[in-house]
Amino acid sequence: MEYTLPASVLILIPFFALILEQLVPKYLNLPPGRRPWPVLGNILHIGKIPHISPARSVPRVVSYELSVIDQHSILWSSDLNNHWKFSRAFCRTHLFSPKAVESHAALREKKVFEMIDFLMSKKGKTVKISEIVFCAILNTWGNLFFSKDLCHLDYEMNTSGIKHIIRKLLELGAMPNVSDFYPVFDALDMQGLRKKTKIYQDQLFNVWNEIVKEKRHAISSGSIMKNQDFLDVMIDSGFSDLQINFLLIELIAAGSDTTTSTIEWAMAELLRNKDVMHKLQAELKSKIGSDDTIIESKINELPYLAACVKETLRIHPPSPLLIPRRAPKTCKIMNYTIPKNSRPERFLDSNVDFRRQNFEFIPFGAGRRICPGLPFARQEVHLILASLIYYFECSLPNDEDPMQLDMEEKFGVTLQKEKPLLVVPI
């Protein structure tokens, strides 16, 4: 009996805390948004596609121990601590500086040629283009990191399931987590998201754990030349296994789905916009010639291709928590005309570029947290898209009308097409 009072007070404390949390923001000058419900907050306003919902509060998207994140993550680190600064500088030196990006051009080209060769063998057949592009990109990273391919271009033969694991991790990362809204429940992991994330993370680590072990052994016994790939450099710089795992998982997750979905959306838009497709084909024909191959040094001479990529990133930004913009019909906002739909030409006579400080167009973010992979992604997306359009005349299966193509978006850490794009390369 004597325990009744303290026990009930203990039970009530979280509820008082939650109600207080809902009341306090009323006195702050917050940006306009839907009025939160007591206790529930904006959770009911989030909806199925949170990146375009009018909710005020956006959840923390990942569930992991914050101390571990801050010591090992670039992507999710909550402040700009020394670890974050070191990791960004390390990646910039070895992966993303202009010199590093250029030194990897031959590898990107090789992996794209392999993809084109594979697609040649599929002429006339229906393929899921995102699976093949994803694999080409993953193999580029695999070779940069471990000097090894990570998946099979014939996606039906993939047994490691690496793409599935990455997609699952990204899905879990984007799932609204009760404890993101109510941190008081954090330790309970009520939806089991942390537990599931750990399972998939371990599966991904297993893809390269053996390689890391072998590399450590070979380096310490002096049986291989040093610094042949990024893993060598990490080992040489004293990275622990946990540091290696975190950095690789983040680079692979951040760098594969974003680039793949940009190319998939670009292909879908091009198939729907025949005039744009013809203009792009004409540019490629005139600048590349009819029996030449596409290499990166030629990519920068293709302004219409660059405009198409920018237009894709404008309409379908792969990082959806930066708000996507698309006007279903031409309209005026504050005396500005907002033209409808896809029109890459808007970028031809304009200096707006995601590499500059043009804050009206920031698909890679901006400022100190701007995407460090931008220079790499830019080369990769241009090269793959140009190659697909140059070597193939793609159509939709069963003579489907491109205007009926399903363009629904699926919310996630990266913005995917709800229905994967199926094409027939000819």
Ligand code: HEM
């Ligand atoms: C089309 C391709 C890509 C797009 C649109 C994109 C977009 C973004 C965006 C919007 C952010 C958040 C920026 C912010 O918080 O302000 C980001 C962060 C990041 N991206 Fe990318 N990204 C792409 C490709 C890549 C690639 C290829 C890599 C490298 C493998 C990469 C690695 C990262 C990392 C590590 C961060 C975290 C940076 C930090 O928090 O300091 N991304 N990206």
